[in-house]
Amino acid sequence: MKVTIVGCSGSFPGPDSPASCYLLEAEGFRLLLDFGSGALGALQRHIDLYDVDAICLTHLHADHCLDLCGYHVARTYGPAAPYPRVPVYAPKDASRRLAAAYGMPEEPGLETAFDFVALAPGNFEIGPFTVTAGRVNHPVETYGFRAAHGGRSVAYSGDTGESEELVRLADGADLLLCEASFLEGPDLPKGLHLTGRQAAEHAAKAGVGRLVLTHLVPWHDRLRVLDEASTGGFAGPIELARSGAVYELA
Ligand SMILES: [Zn+2]
Numbered sequence: 295m296k297v298t299i300v301g302c303s304g305s306f307p308g309p310d311s312p313a314s315c316y317l318l319e320a321e322g323f324r325l326l327l328d329f330g331s332g333a334l335g336a337l338q339r340h341i342d343l344y345d346v347d348a349i350c351l352t353h354l355h356a357d358h359c360l361d362l363c364g365y366h367v368a369r370t371y372g373p374a375a376p377y378p379r380v381p382v383y384a385p386k387d388a389s390r391r392l393a394a395a396y397g398m399p400e401e402p403g404l405e406t407a408f409d410f411v412a413l414a415p416g417n418f419e420i421g422p423f424t425v426t427a428g429r430v431n432h433p434v435e436t437y438g439f440r441a442a443h444g445g446r447s448v449a450y451s452g453d454t455g456e457s458e459e460l461v462r463l464a465d466g467a468d469l470l471l472c473e474a475s476f477l478e479g480p481d482l483p484k485g486l487h488l489t490g491r492q493a494a495e496h497a498a499k500a501g502v503g504r505l506v507l508t509h510l511v512p513w514h515d516r517l518r519v520l521d522e523a524s525t526g527g528f529a530g531p532i533e534l535a536r537s538g539a540v541y542e543l544a
C-alpha cells in the first residue's frame with residue numbers, strides 16, 4: 295500500500311498545503327480519505343484527474359469535504375463526460391449538504407458524479423482495501439478510519455478530541471496519521487482536537503509503527519507541535535505531515 299499526503303493543513307489551506315486529503319493506492323486502486331479545500335489541485339500532481347476510484351469522508355466540515363464540489367464539475371462536464379460515478383462513503387447528510395454548498399437542488403445534487411453511501415461504524419471492503427470506520431470525538435458526526443491491505447495498515451484520526459475509538463482503530467497499525475491541531479495550554483476545549491502530546495499518547499496506546507502529525511493549523515509553530523509530541527510517551531518515529539510526502543507500506 296502506498297500512502298500519499300495530498301493535504302495536511304488544519305481547518306483551512308496553508309501556504310504549502312491544501313486542507314485534509316490522503317491518497318491510498320493498492321493494486322491500481324485509488325482511495326481518497328477526505329477531500330478538503332484545495333486538495334483537488336494538489337491531487338493532480340500525483341494521479342490523473344479522473345483516476346479516483348472511491349472517496350471516504352471523515353466528516354462534513356469544509357476542510358474535509360469541500361473539494362467534492364469542484365470534482366463534481368470535472369466528472370460531470372469534463373471532455374469525456376459522463377465519467378463513472380465515484381462512491382463516496384460519508385456521514386448520511388453528505389449529499390444534501392454538498393448540494394447546498396455547490397448551490398444545486400437536492401435532486402440530483404452531486405449524484406451525477408458521486409454515489410453517496412452513508413457511513414456507519416464497522417468493517418467494509420472498498421476495492422482491495424478493508425476499511426474500518428469508527429466514531430471519534432468531534433462536535434459533528436465524525437469517523438476515524440483504518441485501511442488495511444496485504445497485511446499492512448494505516449489509521450487516520452479525522453478530527454477528534456481524546457478518543458478510545460481512535461486507539462482501537464489504530465491498534466498495531468504501521469502508520470497513524472493523527473491530527474494535532476492544538477498547542478498545549480490551559481482550558482483547551484474538550485471533544486474537539488488533540489495536541490501533539492495527546493496524539494503521541496494515542497499512538498503509544500495503540501502501539502503503531504510510525505506517527506505522522508497532521509491537520510497542522512497554519513497559525514501554529516509546527517516545530518512546537520512536534521516538540522510537544524515528544525512528551526507523549528511514544529517510542530517510535532514521529533514526524534510532521536507534509537503535502538507530497540509518500541509512505542510505502544510493504
Ligand atoms: Zn478539520
Ligand SMILES: [Zn+2]
Nearest residue numbers: 353355432453
Ligand atoms: Zn472538523
